[in-house]
Amino acid sequence: ATLVAVLLHSATNAHFMHLQTRSYAQHVALGDYYEGIVDLADKWAEAYQGCYDLITAYPSEFHLAKDPVAYIEKIRDFVDAIRKTLPDDTPLQNIIDEIADLIDSTAYKLRFLS
Secondary structure: OHHHHHHHHHHHHHHHHHHOOHHHHHHHHHHHHHHHHHHHHHHHHHHHHHHHHHHOOOOOOOOOOOOHHHHHHHHHHHHHHHHOOOOHHHHHHHHHHHHHHHHHHHHHHHHHHO
């Protein structure tokens, strides 16, 4: 539940930062991220629920981010840490790999193309 909630919330934060930035590169990178992360979070949640059980207890307290680079790096650290606690099923871990790929690609765009 925590993984899915954080990823879905990260889309909202990325969308807010996407709308507020004056950097075209950040605007595009954040747009790519928020458009992609929702589908990947949903994909992981559905695959998990197909293997295990419904996710029903989602956390409800979140914050608004202001610094895109610091935020995406925080999301990367979170995914790296939580993936060790998730089921080892190859299909689920492959989706986590896709999520990590999107995060890394976004970090590159934010750090070097802004």
